[in-house]
Amino acid sequence: xxxxxxxxxxxxxxxxxxxxxxxxxxxxxxxxxxxxxxxxxxxxxxxxxxxxxxxxxxxxxxxxxxxxxxxxxxxxxxxxxxxxxxxxxxxxxxxxxxxxxxxxxxxxxxxxxxxxxxxxxxxxxxxxxxxxxxxxxxxxxxxxxxxxxxxxxxxxxxxxxxxxxxxxxxxxxxxxxxxxxxxxxxxxxxxxxxxxxxxxxxxxxxxxxxxxxxxxxxxxxxxxxxxxxxxxxxxxxxxxxxxxxxxxxxxxxxxxxxxxxxxxxxxxxxxxxxxxxxxxxxxxxxxxxxxxxxxxxxxxxxxxxxxxxxxxxxxxxxxxxxxxxxxxxxxxxxxxxxxxxxxxxxxxxxxxxxxxxxxxxxxxxxxxxxxxxxxxxxxxxxxx
Numbered sequence: 001x002x003x004x005x006x007x008x009x010x011x012x013x014x015x016x017x018x019x020x021x022x023x024x025x026x027x028x029x030x031x032x033x034x035x036x037x038x039x040x041x042x043x044x045x046x047x048x049x050x051x052x053x054x055x056x057x058x059x060x061x062x063x064x065x066x067x068x069x070x071x072x073x074x075x076x077x078x079x080x081x082x083x084x085x086x087x088x089x090x091x092x093x094x095x096x097x098x099x100x101x102x103x104x105x106x107x108x109x110x111x112x113x114x115x116x117x118x119x120x121x122x123x124x125x126x127x128x129x130x131x132x133x134x135x136x137x138x139x140x141x142x143x144x145x146x147x148x149x150x151x152x153x154x155x156x157x158x159x160x161x162x163x164x165x166x167x168x169x170x171x172x173x174x175x176x177x178x179x180x181x182x183x184x185x186x187x188x189x190x191x192x193x194x195x196x197x198x199x200x201x202x203x204x205x206x207x208x209x210x211x212x213x214x215x216x217x218x219x220x221x222x223x224x225x226x227x228x229x230x231x232x233x234x235x236x237x238x239x240x241x242x243x244x245x246x247x248x249x250x251x252x253x254x255x256x257x258x259x260x261x262x263x264x265x266x267x268x269x270x271x272x273x274x275x276x277x278x279x280x281x282x283x284x285x286x287x288x289x290x291x292x293x294x295x296x297x298x299x300x301x302x303x304x305x306x307x308x309x310x311x312x313x314x315x316x317x318x319x320x321x322x323x324x325x326x327x328x329x330x331x332x333x334x335x336x337x338x339x340x341x342x343x344x345x346x347x348x349x350x351x352x353x354x355x356x357x358x359x360x361x362x363x364x365x366x367x368x369x370x371x372x373x374x375x376x377x378x379x380x381x382x383x384x
Contacts, residue, residue, distance in 0.1 A: 008162055016155050016230055019147035020202060026146045027200050030080030042079060042086050044194035050093045051075070051192045057097060057120055061111050064104055065184050069150035071100035072191045073201070074136065077146075081139050088132075094122040095132040103144050149201030153187050154180070156209045156227055164223055170216055183208055186249055193248050199241045202231055207241040211249070 051072055058068040074096040078084075084092060094116070101110050113126045124132075137144075157180055161167055168179060186208050190196055196204055206227055213220040228235060 009159075012155060012159050012162065013230060016152075016159070019151055019155060020231060022145075022147045023152075023200055023202055026077065026143070028077070028080045029198055030076055040085075042084060042089055046086055046089060047079070047194050048192050050089055053090075054093055054097050055188060055192070057094075060119070061101075061116070063101060063109065063111075065188060066148070066150055067097075067100045067104045068188060069148040069191070070104055070144070070146075071097040073146055073148045074100060074140065074144065076197065078136050078139055090122045091124045091128055091132050092136070094120055094124060095129050095136055098129060099133060099136065099144060147201065149187055149191070149204045150184065152202040152205035153183055153208065156205055157183060159227060159230070160209060160213060160223060163226065164213075164217060167213070167216055183212060186212075186252065189252060190245055190248055193244075195244055196241070196248070199237065203233060203237060203241050204245070206231065206233065207238060207245045208249075210238070210242060211246055 054071055054075075055068060057063075058065070071093075075093055078092060078096065098111075098113065098116060113129060117124055117126050117129060122129075157176075161176055168174060168176065171179065174182075187205065190204060190208065199207075206224070209227070210220070210224045213223055217223070224238075228238065
């Protein structure tokens with residue numbers, strides 16, 4: 001049954017108060033410590049690895065995300081109450097996973113214990129899993145109905161959508177269910193970090209919601225303050241939790257679109273310098289695709305195919321010496337040559353600029369004696 005308007009807000013507030021009350025009764029901070037001996041206690045790395053293993057089992061047996069969230073909560077509650085050895089960690093984890101499946105899933109979706117023990121490669125027999133189930137239930141007082149971080153995520157997401165209907169306007173391709181699936185994936189990823197065990201499940205869920213809302217609406221801070229007041233949380237802890245969550249979720253963020261790549265396609269021309277300090281283009285002897293004879297270029301003479309250039313003004317050209325190299329040219333001289341290439345050599349091939357005699361820079365490339373420019377050949381601008 002779906003409520004609308006004030007009834008929906010009251011129902012969500014009641015669900016939030018009930019979940020916070022349950023969390024206050026059952027939550028106990030448990031931070032695994034790195035032990036000097038590997039057989040003394042369960043290390044943080046071992047705890048994170050076994051939860052990643054449970055996440056794979058959830059996908060393998062096609063179970064609900066709520067099952068995995070409850071299994072992780074049961075595992076952390078049990079490890080906070082009992083000092084277990086690492087060799088029993090797989091048995092404890094698979095037992096919590098089976099208990100969560102029997103609590104959350106439908107009867108036809110609950111995996112058979114024999115199949116679960118075989119396909120999970122947990123190294124435990126069905127009898128050992130049953131005995132471990134009995135131990136876990138005794139330590140948890142047979143109370144498995146607790147508020148998980150995923151429960152708070154559902155509540156906070158519903159409250160945000162009810163108070164800010166325009167929340168998903170910037171995501172036209174996603175409905176509320178798809179958006180919730182994205183947040184659920186982020187939350188399950190955060191459950192594999194032992195550093196976030198210092199925060200309650202409600203704090204972790206609100207941190208994920210706040211990071212997402214910040215990207216969607218400009219007045220996100222007012223909404224988060226409202227949720228903080230309803231959940232009766234400390235803002236300083238939320239800020240600290242947000243920082244750790246953002247750091248942990250950074251590998252899941254989509255990469256930025258790649259920068260544009262410009263491919264350079266050189267022409268069959270060489271950029272050479274003349275004695276007057278100017279530049280000219282020397283065409284290559286390689287024929288084009290339309291050439292009929294590969295040995296003889298078209299046209300009366302080779303000089304007619306060279307793109308002629310106006311003589312530079314006396315004030316702008318500098319007299320080059322024999323020892324001067326192109327690498328030692330000043331920046332201004334280099335850009336002046338580039339400007340002359342683009343501004344004064346825009347005539348078609350085989351046509352000398354009208355009114356100007358051929359430049360004295362039409363000497364052969366072999367006569368330059370190492371004065372070839374180190375920059376790549378430039379493509380001349382064609383004139384329409």
